[in-house]
Amino acid sequence: MTDDPTTPVPTAGPAGPDGPADPTSVGHHRPESLDPKELGFTPQPPVPWLAPMLLLGTGLRTLLAILLGAYLDKRELQGALPSDLHSHDAVDGELWIDYVADLGDGFPATYSMAYLLAQPDLDVAGAGRLRRGDLLVMGGDQVYPSASGEAYEDRCKGPYQAAFPKAPTDRPQPTLYAIPGNHDWYDGLTAFLRLFARRKDASIGGWRTEQKRSYFAARLPNNWWLYAIDEQFGAYLDDPQLMYFEKAAQQLGPNDRVILAVPEPTWVKAAVDHQAYDAVDYFIRTIIKPTGARVPVMISGDMHHYARYAHPDRQLITCGGGGAYLSATHTLPEQITVPPVDTITRNASPRREYDLASRYPEPARSRRYRWGIFHLLPRRNPGFAALLGTLQVLLMLAIAGVIVSWSNPDNQRLFSIPLAAMVLLTLAASVVFAKPPSASGVRNSRHWLLGIGHGVAQIALAWVGAEIWLDLPFVDWPWPLPVVAAAVVYGPVAGLVATQLTAAYLVLASAFNVNVNELFAGQGIEDSKSFVRMRIAADGSLTIFPMAVDRVCRRWRADPGGAPHDPWIVPEQPLAARLAEEPITIR
Structure with missing residues (x-):
């Protein structure tokens, strides 16, 4: 009989300062069952987002974060932390990057994505074999509904460690980076920094963590860079962060290109909140533009779907399909102006019109999902x-x-x-x-x-x-x-x-x-998930592969006989990824 990993079981055993003990650190080997005592974490069911106490608690946390955010903001203190600029070389002539966001919800969806990301490669129709990322970027909201050491253990670290317990020794160990979303900020980044920004290099399963702050800059091959900023509820960019990126930008030149990861798709939200894009625009104008470098790609999570707005000079990608409930796509505007026409920011960047080039799930499917509310609302909540x-x-x-x-x-x-x-x-x-x-x-x-x-x-x-x-x-x-x-x-x-x-x-x-x-x-839709896989080729071109997962797996079993780097938990149902749209190449 297959254990049900969606049923919470109290975690037993000693817990360290970062949550329950890691089974690999206390002499345990591969788990023989889905017992939380063996796994080292408790698989969680999806969050009932319209539960009264959750609504009240989330509302209060949001209010307190807004009112007291300036007093709890740990970014000012991060100026005392190491200001490392990271660097990554090509592996076999290429560098692969995986991006996933909004992942720390229920186990079936979160682990389905972790399992696919952990595979050595994916055989995808229309794209061939796509190699596992040399970098894994978590784009925000690594935990729901609020941040704590135990929540990170059960909803993020535990599932990803189970999917990729140990890196193979025949190639460089992949690196994991993370930027905080609003749910990561509810405790003032305490648990986030403890997990992702330790003073010494640490690992989450087979992924090595390197960052020392809640933001980072990484040099990539062939004049590419990866910048990830922390906006803290979209309020502003703090001085230590600006100083960090000013130092990083000293190495940029006119031939460089930057992939900019941000916590929210403010280019979409600015259609309603005209100041939403101000912080990102300020960063591009004052930090990157003076160097002559370009920003051909901006990527974000926060909205739980895949969408791409296109302009000849820039791609604006939203990919928040890492495990949280699905968001609608049929309500997205067909065209946006960035920065918005009604912005009050002086010296704003020149406005550009972006067309909605692609979205997943497709509008027709998104509309059909509406009707599930009648039976899923009382069932989920x-x-x-x-x-x-x-x-x-x-x-x-x-x-x-x-x-x-x-x-x-x-x-x-x-x-x-x-x-x-x-x-x-x-x-x-x-x-x-x-x-x-x-x-x-x-x-x-x-x-x-x-x-x-x-x-x-x-x-x-x-x-x-x-x-x-x-x-x-x-x-x-x-x-x-x-x-x-x-x-x-x-x-x-x-x-x-x-x-x-x-x-x-x-x-x-x-x-x-x-x-x-x-x-x-209210429906907590677990299917129609997404992530992005990118490849920097030897000729300097960047190819973006938007990946769609139509159905997540809901039945799992332990695999005690696997190799050390194989997943602890394997699917009992078909689980596959496909292209959400044709690959996008930036030459």
Whole structure:
């Protein structure tokens, strides 16, 4: 019988300062089962993104990070850390780079991507055999929903170590770099720096970590460079970071080309938040442009899909398909202006028009995914259904109490709840849900109208429930039995119906580009994942291979008889990658 790695099991055994003990460091060999005691980490299920406590906790962490970010910002302190500039030579005449982002969610999707990235090569139709990256770049949000040593161990380090436990000795050990996303920042980068930026070189499985800060610059073969910046919630670039890249830029010349990795696709977000792109534009204008070097490729995660905006001089790539829930692609703008027309930045770079050249999943498939919300919303988020059920019970009792008092003022058998308070609470919650305070952009009439409409629909559902409830025999029972019966009998049914009403609202609101993220987050879609594999050839050309994984694996087994560098865990179902679009070559 195959163990189910998605079922959390308490991790036993001693834990070190960076999380649970590494099995390879305590004399253990290849695990013989999927027991967390043998693996050294606990495989986690997907995050229920609309769970009430998670929504509350994430909202509070986001608020605290925004309010206290300047006080918790460890980037200013990183000026005391080594300012190494990294360098990588070609291997067999070429250098291969893998890029994956938004990876630290549920085990099936996260490990599926780690397993594919760890393979010595991938045989891909239309591209041939693509070699494993000599560099692996993690582009942000290496852990969900919030950063901690234990979360990194279970959702990032553990799965990647299991996929590539040891590097072969017949070629140079691949290097792993990481840049922080917003979820990595929720603890002020404490756990991130502990894992990825140690003072001495360390490894995550077969990948060696070299960086000493939350940003880095690496020289690549044939006049290519890799720069990765840390924006800290898109606020600004700190002085130590700017000084670090000013030093790195002293080695740039007119023949050099830079692959710039950033935490967010601000080129897309600037269509709504016109200042989103300012920090990136400032970096390019002040650090890279004076050297004469070019930035032909910018790449980011954060939005959980693959998309490419093209201009003859630059490719803007979003690839956040490393394991987190899928994001929509059918709502992406067909054309963007970068920097945006309405930017208030003085001396901004010349504006360019970029066309949406490709996206994965395809728009038609993205639209079809919308309808899964009706059965996946209650299945993935039972706590959300329970919350709606509780709200419906309170609303129904308040409405029933008013109806009874109208017909018989002496009848006080129902629990009295102020109806006005419940109505205001429902409407306020619906409006906030339509436009969370953490979302970018300005709240406009669409959000108000849709939010109020959703709230009115929930109130109408409770009114219908009250009319039905008053015709049932529970009402004649002595108090407080009617209230108990409402919670036990009415609550679950009303919660399920209210969940379907919310699902219908999400589908409708998405047509107006409202709550699109919640529509997809509520489903927790694990399939349609993506990563990018790049090759710098001997002639100096850069070829980008966007990789699509249509279905992740959900059934795994341990492989105790494998070689030391083989994955500890292997799929029991087909798992393969294909090209999301034709390779892009920059000569």
